[in-house]
Amino acid sequence: xxxxAPPEYTxxxxxxxxxxxxxxxxxxxxxxxxxxxxxxxxxxxxxxWCPHVVRKGGCAIHATRPTGCRTFFCDWMTEKELGPDxxxxxxxxxxxxxxxxxxxxxxxxxxPGAWRQAPYFAALKHLATEGLRASPMRIITARIGTRIIVxxxxxxxxxxxxxxNESLHLERGPNGRIEARKIERPRPG
Numbered sequence: 001x002x003x004x005a006p007p008e009y010t011x012x013x014x015x016x017x018x019x020x021x022x023x024x025x026x027x028x029x030x031x032x033x034x035x036x037x038x039x040x041x042x043x044x045x046x047x048x049w050c051p052h053v054v055r056k057g058g059c060a061i062h063a064t065r066p067t068g069c070r071t072f073f074c075d076w077m078t079e080k081e082l083g084p085d086x087x088x089x090x091x092x093x094x095x096x097x098x099x100x101x102x103x104x105x106x107x108x109x110x111x112p113g114a115w116r117q118a119p120y121f122a123a124l125k126h127l128a129t130e131g132l133r134a135s136p137m138r139i140i141t142a143r144i145g146t147r148i149i150v151x152x153x154x155x156x157x158x159x160x161x162x163x164x165n166e167s168l169h170l171e172r173g174p175n176g177r178i179e180a181r182k183i184e185r186p187r188p189g
Contacts, residue, residue, distance in 0.1 A: 017071035020078045031058065032088035033074055036106040036143075037096075041066040047109045047145030075103075085119060093120060101138040103127055115142040129153040132178070139170060150180040 034053040038046045052060045059065055075095035076086045088094045092114035094106040105115045105124060115124060124140055128151045131138035142149040146161040148168055157180040159168060169183040 014067070014070040017073060021073055022078060022080045025077050027058070027077070029057070030087060030089040032092070032108060033072065033094050033106075034059070036088075036094045036108060037072065039066065039069065041068070045146070046106065046143065091120060100136060101131070101134065103131075103138065103140045105140075105142045107142055107144045109145050112144050124151050125153060127151075137170075139168075141168070148182075150178075152178055 031053050034050040035048065036046055038044060039050060042050060042052070044050050050059075052065070054060050059069070074088060075097055076082045076088060076091075079095075079097075082095065085091060086093070086095065092108040092111040096104050096106060098104065105120070107115050115121065124142070127138075128140045131140055132153065140151040142151060142156075146163070148159045148162050150157040150159060150168070150170065157178075159180055159182050162168060162182050165185050166182045167185050168180060170178055170180045173179050
């Protein structure tokens with residue numbers, strides 16, 4: 001199993017993406033996704049501020065921003081079950097559900113332990129328990145910059161930084177216990 005940044009955001013139509021937003025929710029002064037999420041068009045790595053962000057004010061190139069930015073909405077914007085405590089500027093987490101239902105908590109590197117605080121840690125552990133029961137299995141991770149931590153019901157596995165040519169691989173060991181490691185991606189061609 002490989003977990004990567006969700007490519008489905010670049011395939012969505014902006015108007016369709018906007019329909020997913022919970023009525024009454026807006027980014028407002030929150031710009032944390034502009035720090036935590038990588039933007040390939042700008043060669044912006046995760047965990048660093050986008051050069052176009054206007055902190056506490058939005059995007060300086062809002063009208064011409066890339067499709068991935070136009071169609072991205074964090075889970076707080078699209079999941080009504082996530083209450084006010086989960087708004088990224090408060091939680092310091094940008095929750096993202098990707099392909100296959102895998103959930104990543106992108107964590108502000110300035111507050112790297114935010115995902116371990118209440119109520120977030122208990123909720124992530126609950127999601128991990130549900131994810132292991134699901135078919136296919138759904139994985140929950142915390143991501144701090146390029147560092148990935150797999151969250152399991154009984155423990156966390158710190159895989160460390162994942163480079164651009166690596167991906168996360170999970171498998172059940174002979175005892176049924178989930179193991180995680182990084183692997184090199186196959187080269188095209």
